[in-house]
Amino acid sequence: VFDEVCDTTGVTLKRFMSEVAMLNPELDEIKVLFGAIETACKAITNLVKRSQLPSSETLGFQGNINVQGEQQKKLDVITNNLLKRALRFTGRLGVLASEEEDAPVSIPGAPYSAGATKDVLIDAGTRYCAVFDPLDGSSNVDAGIPTGTIIGIYEFDETCEIDFSSLGSEDSEDQEALCLANTLQPGNNLVAAAYCLYSSSTFLVLTLGAGTFGFTLDENLGEFVLSHPNIKIPEESAIYSFNEANFNYWDEPLKATVRNWKAGTGASGKQFSSRYIGSMVGDVHRTLMYGGVFGYPGDEKNPNGKLRLVYEGAPMSFIVEQAGGISTTGTERVMDLIPELVHERTPVFMGSRNDVQEIIDGYAAWQ
Ligand code: AHG
Ligand code: MN
Ligand code: MN
Ligand code: MN
Numbered sequence: 001v002f003d004e005v006c007d008t009t010g011v012t013l014k015r016f017m018s019e020v021a022m023l024n025p026e027l028d029e030i031k032v033l034f035g036a037i038e039t040a041c042k043a044i045t046n047l048v049k050r051s052q053l054p055s056s057e058t059l060g061f062q063g064n065i066n067v068q069g070e071q072q073k074k075l076d077v078i079t080n081n082l083l084k085r086a087l088r089f090t091g092r093l094g095v096l097a098s099e100e101e102d103a104p105v106s107i108p109g110a111p112y113s114a115g116a117t118k119d120v121l122i123d124a125g126t127r128y129c130a131v132f133d134p135l136d137g138s139s140n141v142d143a144g145i146p147t148g149t150i151i152g153i154y155e156f157d158e159t160c161e162i163d164f165s166s167l168g169s170e171d172s173e174d175q176e177a178l179c180l181a182n183t184l185q186p187g188n189n190l191v192a193a194a195y196c197l198y199s200s201s202t203f204l205v206l207t208l209g210a211g212t213f214g215f216t217l218d219e220n221l222g223e224f225v226l227s228h229p230n231i232k233i234p235e236e237s238a239i240y241s242f243n244e245a246n247f248n249y250w251d252e253p254l255k256a257t258v259r260n261w262k263a264g265t266g267a268s269g270k271q272f273s274s275r276y277i278g279s280m281v282g283d284v285h286r287t288l289m290y291g292g293v294f295g296y297p298g299d300e301k302n303p304n305g306k307l308r309l310v311y312e313g314a315p316m317s318f319i320v321e322q323a324g325g326i327s328t329t330g331t332e333r334v335m336d337l338i339p340e341l342v343h344e345r346t347p348v349f350m351g352s353r354n355d356v357q358e359i360i361d362g363y364a365a366w367q
Contacts, residue, residue: 013038013204013215013224020208027208029092030192033128033153034206038224040086041149041196041204044079044135045217048147048198051075060142067102067343068308075141076100079134079149087130094156096130097183097342099311104183104342127156128191129182131311136195137279146199148281152315153192154185183342187314187335195281195319203285205231205319212288212323233325236354237291238270241283249299253362254330267358280307284316284350288323291352293359297330298347305347309339313348320350328356330363 011019017031051058062072080100087093088107097104133150141147194206202217204224214228240261247255261272275292277283283294296305307313317327317334327334327350334348349359 011226012221013226016213016215016226029128030153030208032090032092033087033130033192034194036086036090037151037194037196038204040083041202042217042222043082043086044149044196045198045202047075047078047082048135048141051141052144066100068099070139072100073135073138073141076135076138083132083134083149083151093128093130095182096132097310098131099133099308099343104180129154129156129185131183131315133308133311136281136312137277140277140279145277146197146279146282148198148279148285149196150281150312150315151194152187152190152311152318154182154189155191157182157185157189180342183310184339186338187309187317190314190318190335193315193318195284195316197281197285199282199285203227205285205288207319207322209318209322212319214288231288231323233288233320233323234291234352235324236268236270236352237293238268238272239275239287239290239292240272240355241274241276241287241292241294241351242297243276243278244274246297246299246301249301250297251299251330251363251366253366254297254359257359257362268354280312280316284320287351288320288325291355293349293351293355295349295359296347297349302345303347304345306345307348309334309337309344309346310342313337313346317348317350324353325351326353326356326360327351328360330359331367 013034017034021028021031047058050056058074058078060074062074062077064072066072066076077100080098084096087096093107095104095106131152135147136150137147192206192208194204197203204215206213212231213226214231215224216227218225240258257266260266264271275286287294296307298305313334320327321335327348329347330349334346337346349356
């Protein structure tokens with residue numbers, strides 16, 4: 001289905017999504033969502049690039065701690081509000097979750113209003129749920145290091161346990177429960193995932209479940225143009241990407257594997273190199289382009305590592321798997337994990353099949 005779309009050059013994201021929607025009518029509303037996502041990412045890339053100018057009002061810290069326990073940046077808040085508005089005004093969303101929102105947010109007037117029933121939820125067309133990290137790597141933004149935005153799109157989860165008959169009540173717990181239930185779906189349920197990387201170029205990389213496609217912002221046109229059709233990650237490489245300051249706290253099998261990669265005595269016999277910028281979107285994009293393993297392991301201090309499953313681990317795993325890579329906690333496929341809390345963290349290793357497999361094999365022998 002995507003072949004016809006990719007055999008021409010100069011395909012803009014708008015045209016790509018229109019042609020995909022023509023070939024797959026059930027994706028027509030996803031096209032509307034990506035229109036909003038595209039506009040939001042263009043606005044964010046401008047904000048990020050201008051944030052360091054003397055006249056900028058968007059520099060530095062917001063002056064409070066977010067639900068993650070992090071010093072919130074002004075740009076975390078600004079990009080979060082920008083994305084919320086852009087997605088909400090598509091009229092296609094029922095609920096959204098964000099790194100920068102304490103709890104999932106139901107969209108006013110969307111299906112979760114009183115009296116809604118399951119088919120209303122679906123017929124209203126506002127059956128989608130978005131989860132996002134509005135500015136990933138935000139601690140880097142004042143150092144001019146690449147940052148990104150990560151987004152996952154789910155459909156309304158018809159199997160979620162909430163008793164719909166109670167939705168008629170004004171009981172906000174039910175509505176909250178329904179919202180929460182829809183943001184706690186496993187990555188396997190994702191219908192789309194995308195990231196935007198604000199770097200030497202502005203790249204928008206997405207999957208709709210049939211391959212991973214990369215677009216580059218042509219600032220002369222103001223359009224994202226298809227530049228990387230059907231990305232396939234190299235099967236193996238010689239790059240690992242971890243915050244090695246935590247090495248002493250890692251699990252033994254990971255230490256052993258990385259020692260081998262450093263000594264050139266791993267499965268591939270290659271001498272590895274280390275690359276780490278501390279922005280997941282930038283580290284994963286390089287991994288997609290050059291191959292390798294990006295990871296944020298669990299360790300003695302933080303058994304579940306640092307990355308959040310719902311709006312970092314799962315969407316990025318979908319993109320990497322659709323590019324032929326794999327993504328694991330070391331013992332489980334990340335896309336299989338069912339979140340219990342919207343901000344829960346998970347260890348993650350994602351990238352080139354053969355290299356990530358070496359970590360999986362190490363953990364399997366250790367169990
Ligand atoms: P965010 O800026 O959205 O909170 O995410 C930061 C994450 C991720 O981008 C990156 O891979 C990781 O933090 C880096 O963590 P360390 O600084 O601990 O290495
Ligand atoms: Mn953060
Ligand atoms: Mn992040
Ligand atoms: Mn973030």
